[in-house]
Amino acid sequence: GDADFRPRLFIGGLKGPVDKDELTEAFAQYGKIVDVWVAYDPPGFAFVEYETMEAAKTAKENLHLAEMFDTQIRVELTKHKKGARHGSGKNVELGDKPRLFIGGLKEDVDDTQLKGLFENIGPVTDVFVAKGKGYAFVEFGSMAHAKRAMAEYDQSEQWGMRIRIEMSNAASGSICPRCSRSLCQTRNSNCTCCRS
Secondary structure, eight states: OOOGGGEEEEEEESSSOOOHHHHHHHHTTSSSSEEEEEEEESSOOEEEESSSSHHHHHHHHTTTTTTTTTTOEEEEEEEEEEOOOOOGGGGGGSSSEEEEOOOOOTTTTTTHHHHHHHHTSOOOOEEETTTTTTTOOOOEEEEEHHHHHHHHTTTEEEEEEEEEEOOOOSSSSBBBBTTOBBTTTOOOOTOOOOEE
16 A cells, blocks of 8 residues: 555656755755655656655645746656665656657647547546647556557647657666657667657
């Protein structure tokens, strides 16, 4: 149950390694912090662990998509097993729900449109649109639905544009410091992460 887990926030979208003390200060106003971990290799994300779930949820509500550290940060709730050590930055768990990266979007596509489209396949638990960047993330309740959505809609025409879909939280591979996506380890020619 929850008693075995520590509430932990994933902070993504950072431009580079942030100052640990500054990060702690920003998040400490919402509750007692147990641990702060900033990624350096590759940079672009951090974790903040709270003593209570209540504090973590309040911090997420207040700081998700907030402007800080010269960028707009993403804050997501993950659970961290008590006593488990952080792995190296190479293998970061971005929550356990399957997440799809949607690319090729026009700037005016919003989360309601995306949610409406993907809920045809199955329950959508979260939608994050990178405003003006042309991409978004859609998170599903189950891997089966995520895979079906990818099969159904990858390279399809939606809203007058051809969208491309990739599985985002792959278990291995590095995390792109600019958009927090998993980079493919093979560096294949289809990997278009941040090529803009």
